[in-house]
Amino acid sequence: MEFIVYEQKGAYAVITISREKALNALNSAVLEELDKTIDAVDLQTVRCLIVTGAGAKSFVAGADIGEMSTLSKAEGEAFGKKGNDVFRKLETLPIPVIAAVNGFALGGGCELSMSCDIRICSDNAVFGQPEVGLGITPGFGGTQRLARLVGPGMAKQMIYTARNIKADEAYRIGLVNGVYPQEELLPAAEKMAAGIAKNAPIAVRNCKRAINNGLDVDMDEALIIEEKLFGNCFETEDQKYGMAFFLDKNKEKVKEPFKNC
Ligand code: CAA
Numbered sequence: 001m002e003f004i005v006y007e008q009k010g011a012y013a014v015i016t017i018s019r020e021k022a023l024n025a026l027n028s029a030v031l032e033e034l035d036k037t038i039d040a041v042d043l044q045t046v047r048c049l050i051v052t053g054a055g056a057k058s059f060v061a062g063a064d065i066g067e068m069s070t071l072s073k074a075e076g077e078a079f080g081k082k083g084n085d086v087f088r089k090l091e092t093l094p095i096p097v098i099a100a101v102n103g104f105a106l107g108g109g110c111e112l113s114m115s116c117d118i119r120i121c122s123d124n125a126v127f128g129q130p131e132v133g134l135g136i137t138p139g140f141g142g143t144q145r146l147a148r149l150v151g152p153g154m155a156k157q158m159i160y161t162a163r164n165i166k167a168d169e170a171y172r173i174g175l176v177n178g179v180y181p182q183e184e185l186l187p188a189a190e191k192m193a194a195g196i197a198k199n200a201p202i203a204v205r206n207c208k209r210a211i212n213n214g215l216d217v218d219m220d221e222a223l224i225i226e227e228k229l230f231g232n233c234f235e236t237e238d239q240k241y242g243m244a245f246f247l248d249k250n251k252e253k254v255k256e257p258f259k260n261c
Contacts, residue, residue, distance in 0.1 A: 004033040005054070006040070011047045011197035012190070017112075018054035023061035026108045026140075028082065030064075035086045043094060044260065047197035047204070050189045051090070051116055052100040053109075056182060059099070059125070062107030063140065076139075083108060083140035087115035092212065094205045096196055100189035101125045101176065106164065111138060114145040117208065118192070120178040121167050122185040127175060128164030148215070150175055200238035201260040206230075237261045 005016040015037055017024045024030075041049060053059040063083065071079060090097055090112075099105075099113035101121035106128050113119045113127075121127075129138045129146065137143060138159060147155035150173045158165065167179045180188050196204060206229035214222035233239045238258040245255055 001033050001037065003030040004037045006037050008042070008046060009190070010194070011045065012050065012193035013041060013046045013048075014050045014052065014186075014190075016052050016054050017060055020055045020058075022064065023058035023104055024053040024055070024109070025061050025064045026083065026112070027064035027067045028079070031082050031086050035089065038086070038089050038093060041093070041095075047095055047201050047260075048193040049093065049095060049097045050100055050186075050193050051097060051112065052186065052189070053102055056103065057124075058104040058109070059101040059121075060106075060109030060112050061104045062109050062130070065134065068136070076136075080139040083111070087112060087141050091115040091117075094208065095201075096204060096208055098189050098193055100185050101127075102182065102185055106130055107138065107142070108140045111140040111142045111145065114149060114175075115141060119176045120180065120185065120189060120192070121170065121176045122182040123167050123179055124182055125167040125170065125176070125179070126164050127167075127170045128162065129159045130162045130164065132160065133162040146175075198257070200233075200236070200242055200258045202236050202238060203233050206232060 003017065003019045005018050007014045017030060017034070019025060019030055068079065096118065097116040099116035099119045101113050101119055103122065103124055104126050105113050106126065107130055110127050110129055129142045131138045143159065146158065154173050167176070170176045171179050178188070210226045210229045213225050217225070238261065241256070241258070245253070
């Protein structure tokens with residue numbers, strides 16, 4: 001891999017987009033490597049994933065403008081599909097994904113962060129969808145996910161004006177869950193990932209599926225999705241162990257790690 005660093009740290013793993021000379025902009029090669037990296041995540045042992053950018057300045061400064069500048073209509077559509085397919089793969093990955101946004105998250109960078117389950121950022125982070133200033137629409141899911149995350153009014157304002165927002169405003173509008181001093185961002189993401197990884201993995205995965213799938217349908221159907229995934233947990237060893245541990249009043253007993261089965 002030239003542009004992606006993948007590191008498994010026990011029960012969680014970190015994907016770092018590493019094309020620092022272009023502020024980690026996403027060209028086709030980066031997208032292809034990201035796609036392969038996601039495919040290779042060992043879902044038996046990795047229970048949470050972190051996505052971040054290399055360097056202190058940028059998460060991802062967007063799709064590669066040089067590469068896009070000469071695209072035809074059909075090529076533009078194909079490039080959009082390439083980004084959408086990779087980001088959708090991340091969004092629907094069975095395990096939770098945390099975006100640790102360490103600087104510019106513009107265009108495709110903001111879109112990448114929005115395909116993750118949770119976003120936290122450093123205090124120098126800048127979010128935005130500057131595409132209309134380049135003569136294009138957001139093309140890696142921005143027109144869809146931003147409206148779902150911050151509401152259509154705010155999403156439309158950000159997209160139509162192409163105005164970038166800083167970390168504090170991203171926090172205020174609910175685009176990120178927390179803002180950290182730069183050096184504390186990755187440790188905070190890792191602490192969160194480790195905390196998630198300690199919980200019953202099948203239950204966590206079922207929560208992700210229930211939330212994601214439930215958001216796409218009406219409440220009656222959504223609650224049926226929840227009931228099925230809730231019921232599914234009762235077939236697991238982890239449910240039996242987790243509840244037995246709670247019910248056992250022996251205070252000396254130490255909780256064992258969940259077995260993922
Ligand atoms: N594509 C290609 N190269 C990029 C890039 C991008 N999106 N963003 C930054 N770079 C490159 C710059 O061209 C520059 O390269 P050189 O050193 O070879 O000149 C290098 O990264 C450093 O960038 P700057 O010198 O511009 O750094 P800066 O600190 O002055 O500015 C910035 C930083 C404000 C992020 C600025 O680089 C910028 O505005 N970048 C473009 C952001 C953008 O418009 N992103 C959206 C792209 S469109 C998109 O993503 C479509 C979609 O939805 C799929």
